[in-house]
Amino acid sequence: MSNDRIQYFVERFTGSRREVIELWLNRSRRYLGMIRETLRKHGLPEDLAFTAMIESGFNPVAVSRGGAKGLWQFMAKTARNYGLRVDRWVDERLDPEKSTVAAAAYFRDLYKQFGSWFLAQAAYNAGEVKVARAIKLTRTTDFWELARSRHLRAETKDFVPAIQAVTLIGRDPDRYGFEVAAYESPRFETIRVPPSTDLRQLSRSAGLPLAALQRWNPELWRSMTPPGSFYDLKVPEASKEGVGLAILAGKASVGRGVISKAKRVHIVRQNETIRGIATRYGLSVKDLVRWNDLASGDRIRPGDRIRVINVPASATNKNEQAWVR
Structure with missing residues (x-):
């Protein structure tokens, strides 16, 4: 990796941005082990972990101006496409473990599409469509040639070499003069x-x-x-x-x-719908239909009793003891 742009970022990260990079390197100790293990399980290069350094500085609750969130800076639509729950109650983009599994799956798909980890990282930043369009217009699958063209944004052109630079630093912080404290992961x-x-x-x-x-x-x-x-x-x-x-x-x-323990059933009122009831309780229509053995076309009527919590009404001590495991 002797590319001049990578060297530019190595010098920048060990110079004017040294303080920030040292903060990120120390923060990374909490997550690198988990991320590398997840990537290994998916058959992916472990160095992809350093993508998260450029994306979020290994901050699991980072939020961008555009609404991307978490270690891996997922937008809500992409997150849902890769199995993360994003709704009014839960945002799994902020869950380091679950979002890392989603990121691994996304990288796997990007590599299948482009056949290059540099292109996969570029697509992670810019989106698959923009990278595919740049490849078509330049007639090359060499990222460095694409980066010299006008068909990728400056942010994407810098994104890939910046990742390679922090990867070099992250592999051997001592060599670059960074002080990284030992970290014992809390249980x-x-x-x-x-x-x-x-x-x-x-x-x-x-x-x-x-x-x-x-x-x-x-x-x-x-x-x-x-x-x-x-x-x-x-x-x-x-x-x-x-x-x-x-x-x-x-x-x-x-x-x-x-919902409280005392209220597991909703009594349907005039003009209420399954969708309206689901919204009221923060549930999905799919769950309400399943819990109440309703077909998708079934109508509900005033006075109908709709279960709004998926536990038996007569919970036993055994059920309660199962809350702790």
Whole structure:
């Protein structure tokens, strides 16, 4: 990788941008192991991990002016195409593990389309259509030739060599004079919690800082689990017992306007529709139809009872104990 543009970015990142790059390198220690393992499992080059450094500086809650979010800066449409949940309750673009799996799948598809990792990274930035159009107009699949043409944006032309530069630095920070602290990844446990669990109330009941729950579950951007189904919540390993006891004691109260234990059924009123009921409770039409054994064309009538939470009305102690695992 002796390309002059890569060398330009190496000099910039070790010079005027050194402080920022050192911050990013230290932040990367929390995620690099997980990202590399995910890429390995998908049969992809581990150095693709450094794409996230240029995309977000390894900030899992980064948000761009255009609305892209997370480590991998997914737009909502692309995120949904790759299996991430993005709705009024959950934004899995902010979940480092799930968004990394989605990014790996996206890179795999881009490589299949273009047959080059440089082109795949260019398409990750600019979109497949723009890169395919540039290839057609220039009649070359060499990224560096494309970068010398006028058919790619300056941002995309710089995106690829910038990634290669931080990859060189990230492989051997000491060589470039960066101080990167050792990092021991904190351990977490997963607890299954009821629908509409309020993280604020849970933190008070369990004696756990709200910031800790939000840090482990950044996808819950409203600090509340979704209504309609149980949710696997991440908690610090040392706090699992306290959180579990708070849940079992029913101390994680739900917020207003969402489903409580006492209300698992909605009584249909005049002129209500399945879509309107789903919107009211923050659910999907598909879930309501499935939970209530409705066909897509079935009509609902005033007085009909519509289940709005996917758990039995007579939950037993065994069910409740299953919230903690």
